[in-house]
Amino acid sequence: MIDAQYRTLPDAAHTFDAGFSFGGIAAFYMGWGFDETFSRVGVQSVGTAGTFPYFSRIVDDPKPSTRFYFDSAGAGEPVVFAQALSYRDDLLSREQGPFVLERDLRYFAGELEGHVRTAAGSRLPEMLSFLYPASEETPECYDGVDNDGDGSIDYVPGARDNDPDCTSALDPSEEE
Ligand SMILES: [Ca+2]
Ligand SMILES: [Ca+2]
Ligand SMILES: [Ca+2]
Numbered sequence: 001m002i003d004a005q006y007r008t009l010p011d012a013a014h015t016f017d018a019g020f021s022f023g024g025i026a027a028f029y030m031g032w033g034f035d036e037t038f039s040r041v042g043v044q045s046v047g048t049a050g051t052f053p054y055f056s057r058i059v060d061d062p063k064p065s066t067r068f069y070f071d072s073a074g075a076g077e078p079v080v081f082a083q084a085l086s087y088r089d090d091l092l093s094r095e096q097g098p099f100v101l102e103r104d105l106r107y108f109a110g111e112l113e114g115h116v117r118t119a120a121g122s123r124l125p126e127m128l129s130f131l132y133p134a135s136e137e138t139p140e141c142y143d144g145v146d147n148d149g150d151g152s153i154d155y156v157p158g159a160r161d162n163d164p165d166c167t168s169a170l171d172p173s174e175e176e
Contacts (some may be wrong), residue, residue, distance in 0.1 A: 018042030020120050024070070032057070035064035040131040044120040045071035045110070048086060058090050063097030069127045071108035073115045081111065090121055102157075103142055103169035106130040133170075140174045141166035148174040 003010040017038050019027035024043040031041030068090070074081030088107045091099040099105035108126045114120040140147040141155040141163065148165070155166035156176075165176045 010018040016040040020044045031066040040067045042127040073113045074111040075114045080155045141171040142169040
């Protein structure tokens with residue numbers, strides 16, 4: 001509908017979706033199931049989603065190409081907060097293609113923040129700077145090349161050839 005009315009870039013690379021609380025669950029659903037439409041998704045202040053099938057499928061489904069940002073608010077709700085952390089860990093440890101922090105997943109823990117829109121709004125820079133960074137040049141720590149010739153490649157924690165000088169997959173230099 002929006003694409004029909006306005007001059008847009010309608011391809012997946014330029015289409016994202018984000019939501020708060022239940023809206024975040026809906027956004028997650030769209031990013032997980034429809035990566036041909038949405039390339040990036042923001043999921044804010046979730047954690048009570050244990051009974052939703054899309055959150056239980058993250059362990060077994062094939063990995064979508066979507067880049068995800070998600071955050072959680074923990075103030076007064078330690079159980080919900082712990083649940084959100086377990087979703088993050090599920091995504092990072094998937095056998096069917098793990099996510100890598102700061103490459104295709106950013107997680108922000110609002111441990112002392114409440115489950116309210118103003119707090120979620122204050123986290124928008126965390127979301128947007130990851131989903132749509134100002135530069136899309138491939139960082140040295142994520143290009144599959146041993147850029148500095150020290151025999152180790154990229155940011156792949158746990159891999160034998162992980163370059164120890166890479167602090168994240170977004171690190172632009174493999175050098176010390
Ligand atoms: Ca590299
Ligand atoms: Ca290197
Ligand atoms: Ca190095």
